[in-house]
């Protein structure tokens with residue numbers, strides 16, 4: 483079977499790794515550069531522009547796989563706020579002011595924090611419902627669409643950030659080229675994406691938490707570095723982010739992996755009243771990179 487060409491090196495010789503019902507097609511690996519990606523797309527939920535019909539099918543698919551518990555997600559809001567704070571602190575290690583663009587800014591929570599910290603905060607968000615919510619925040623500027631559609635002039639920004647967006651895109655390489663264009667020379671790119679070269683993927687295989695229907699690319703430190711370098715960036719730091727998690731969220735993710743065990747754990751937490759307790763973890767299955775536009 484012929485798979486899609488490799489987005490990183492253009493190679494057309496990929497080897498089959500596995501089928502996984504949570505992914506949109508076979509997981510393959512480029513023999514030339516090692517990039518792991520979904521080699522054929524049944525539905526194609528990859529993000530190129532907003533399509534309501536596709537969003538509806540994706541939501542249906544996620545429901546069918548029982549990947550999201552709405553109640554758990556809603557109660558996680560205060561913890562997500564702390565996650566945003568940590569992200570901002572990381573950005574501030576490299577740049578502390580100027581024009582900041584977040585790609586896939588959702589409801590603008592991170593941008594609002596960035597604005598309060600003194601950045602001129604801009605975002606693009608193609609989903610019309612979430613971008614409408616983001617646009618109600620007066621301290622930030624949100625374009626309701628994709629980065630390509632926004633047509634920012636060259637060298638518009640001092641810093642561009644993407645948190646868990648790269649793996650959803652139709653072509654990460656094309657996105658990096660556009661980011662390079664809109665960043666000023668010397669500007670900073672910060673991004674976070676799953677790490678396939680982690681013990682968690684080896685341990686969990688097709689049940690790895692990062693396998694969901696709209697994830698198409700799974701980078702490693704090596705392939706992410708190559709993507710950045712070949713598109714005009716110099717890597718300044720590549721690490722695993724620290725993440726605050728509630729015991730409730732841990733139980734929910736455990737449920738994804740093993741439903742009876744997860745439910746058992748959740749009942750125990752409820753009995754003890756420990757759902758809100760938090761841990762700080764540094765899971766190696768997420769990569770956090772900072773790079774400078776050269």
Ligand SMILES: [Zn+2]
Nearest residue numbers: 488491512515
């Ligand atoms: Zn390749």
